[in-house]
Amino acid sequence: MAQQEDHFKKVISHAKEYGYIFGSSEIYDGLSAVYDYGQNGAELKKNIRDYWWKSMVQMHENIVGLDASIFMHPTTWKASGHVEAFNDPLIDNKDSKKRYRADVLIEDYAEKLNQKAAKEIAKAKKRFGEAFNEEEFVTTNPRVLRYREEQETVLKRMARSLEAEDLADVKALIEELGIADPDTGSKNWTDVRQFNLMFGTKLGASAETATDLYLRPETAQGIFVNFLNVQKTGRMKIPFGIAQTGKAFRNEIVARQFIFRMREFEQMEMQFFVRPGEELKWYEHWKETRLKWHLSLGLGEENYRFHDHEKLAHYANAAADIEFNFPFGFKELEGIHSRTDFDLKAHEEHSGKKLQFFDHELNESYVPYVVETSIGLDRMFLAVFSQSLEEEELENGSTRTVLKLPAILAPVKAAILPLIKKDGLPEVAHKIIDDLKWDFNVVYDEKDAVGRRYRRQDAAGTPFCITVDHDTLEDERVTIRDRDTMEQKRVKISELTTILHQKIDFKHWMN
Ligand code: GAP
Numbered sequence: 001m002a003q004q005e006d007h008f009k010k011v012i013s014h015a016k017e018y019g020y021i022f023g024s025s026e027i028y029d030g031l032s033a034v035y036d037y038g039q040n041g042a043e044l045k046k047n048i049r050d051y052w053w054k055s056m057v058q059m060h061e062n063i064v065g066l067d068a069s070i071f072m073h074p075t076t077w078k079a080s081g082h083v084e085a086f087n088d089p090l091i092d093n094k095d096s097k098k099r100y101r102a103d104v105l106i107e108d109y110a111e112k113l114n115q116k117a118a119k120e121i122a123k124a125k126k127r128f129g130e131a132f133n134e135e136e137f138v139t140t141n142p143r144v145l146r147y148r149e150e151q152e153t154v155l156k157r158m159a160r161s162l163e164a165e166d167l168a169d170v171k172a173l174i175e176e177l178g179i180a181d182p183d184t185g186s187k188n189w190t191d192v193r194q195f196n197l198m199f200g201t202k203l204g205a206s207a208e209t210a211t212d213l214y215l216r217p218e219t220a221q222g223i224f225v226n227f228l229n230v231q232k233t234g235r236m237k238i239p240f241g242i243a244q245t246g247k248a249f250r251n252e253i254v255a256r257q258f259i260f261r262m263r264e265f266e267q268m269e270m271q272f273f274v275r276p277g278e279e280l281k282w283y284e285h286w287k288e289t290r291l292k293w294h295l296s297l298g299l300g301e302e303n304y305r306f307h308d309h310e311k312l313a314h315y316a317n318a319a320a321d322i323e324f325n326f327p328f329g330f331k332e333l334e335g336i337h338s339r340t341d342f343d344l345k346a347h348e349e350h351s352g353k354k355l356q357f358f359d360h361e362l363n364e365s366y367v368p369y370v371v372e373t374s375i376g377l378d379r380m381f382l383a384v385f386s387q388s389l390e391e392e393e394l395e396n397g398s399t400r401t402v403l404k405l406p407a408i409l410a411p412v413k414a415a416i417l418p419l420i421k422k423d424g425l426p427e428v429a430h431k432i433i434d435d436l437k438w439d440f441n442v443v444y445d446e447k448d449a450v451g452r453r454y455r456r457q458d459a460a461g462t463p464f465c466i467t468v469d470h471d472t473l474e475d476e477r478v479t480i481r482d483r484d485t486m487e488q489k490r491v492k493i494s495e496l497t498t499i500l501h502q503k504i505d506f507k508h509w510m511n
Helices: 002-017 039-058 075-079 102-131 134-140 142-163 167-176 220-224 227-233 279-295 342-351 377-388 425-436 450-460 470-475 493-503 506-510
Strands: 021-023 035-037 063-065 087-092 099-101 193-196 200-203 211-214 240-249 264-274 304-308 318-326 329-340 357-359 364-366 369-376 389-393 399-403 414-418 442-444 464-468 477-482 488-492
Touching: 002 021, 002 377, 002 389, 035 039, 039 063, 039 240, 039 264, 039 377, 039 506, 075 342, 087 102, 087 167, 099 102, 102 134, 102 142, 102 167, 134 142, 142 167, 220 240, 220 264, 220 342, 220 369, 227 240, 227 264, 264 279, 264 377, 279 304, 279 318, 279 329, 279 369, 304 329, 318 377, 329 342, 329 377, 369 377, 377 389, 399 450, 414 425, 414 450, 425 442, 425 464, 425 470, 425 493, 450 464, 464 493, 470 477, 477 493, 488 493
Parallel strands: 063 240, 414 442, 414 464
Antiparallel strands: 021 035, 087 099, 087 193, 200 211, 240 264, 264 369, 304 318, 318 329, 329 369, 357 364, 389 399, 464 477, 477 488
């Protein structure tokens, strides 16, 4: 646990030191849960977005893109159910005056039970060594069984109470479990209340005529309201998808864990429109396809797992998260939701317009069902960045800090380093840059000894260093060094573009 916390602290400070993420308006002491992406962060974010867009839009003949506005007609949010139901259950501690999400307090309690069970298993593993049969142990050991049973009971009761809007029972559960304020230990709680997460704003010149608007809390509604526009103008046939990336805003009360939970963030969403009755088949298809996308980046299969929702959102008939092993444990990275025909039907009712598809094969019109894939770009950034950051022990006993970002996502693909600052080596390095910069983001670095420059680029996440030395002047060859293996190879300058293309080719990564 302490090791995890330590790693997380390093992630945050490394992200700042190397120009990835800064606190928003830091010179004024920042704004809670709002962040800015620096020179490297903006590139990494763009590369993740492109990797998603290419895999969803370019690779699927039946998926097209969209860029809808953040402001939408206010009725959108009535129809979608966000005005009524986009709430978090909040509870205040009367002594500390701190505010918490009631469901998060209960989930944290349940997670502690999970950790107690894991501790029992680890202890037994140590005691029995090779002979340890984990499957038998977890199904027979009374303590593990008790912890797991209690965990399940607690989560089920919470889900039931939230589903039934029984906030008194949510409070009763907190009191029965003896949950205390994590900061002060006080158990003096207020009642649980619902709090709407949408940010409101106004459109118009004068207070009397201004219209109340919301900043969109999800990008999905921009897709639903354009369903007919895209279907007609793109002559799309079911099944087909509309993909979009863009900002979303939520007034998160418990905003913590760095860029994991932000108030302003970016989503990458795709709505896939299908025949009614076929949605669960497509739901399984998209679960599998999205997991494959994650695995293609090579961050380790063991770091992903599915979590099926017990409490379904008001619009879903099936839902699962792809969870990632963040520095603070497994948490939601992406959601795959079978949203039924809820949204399109609701927009039909509120707008009075038909949002249907005429299916020539069936010779009938219907409101399509929707399967959605929805991932937070910032959360994906955190997954990639935190998993890539390593303190690596080297054979000579020293350590190096290395940011092993997947090369296709790295902000800078190569650093060009003249061995020394004279004898014509910088000129050759600049010529190489002039050639490579048409295809790749590359940088020039001549300061310090070459070993220190390698370390600097390792820590910044640059996958390749290309060194120009005195032999280059004779043989037109340079040394290319791989960040992860530290292997060095002598190659022709004329082959550099081809070599780099091979290493960061989309086809190579996605296949
Ligand atoms: N359209 C469906 C939807 O918005 P969601 O589960 O509320 O579903 C989808 O959000 C994804 O957006 C999440 O899996 C997460 O990656 C990201 N996300 C949600 N709230 C976020 C926040 N406050 N900060 C950063 N990312 C967030």
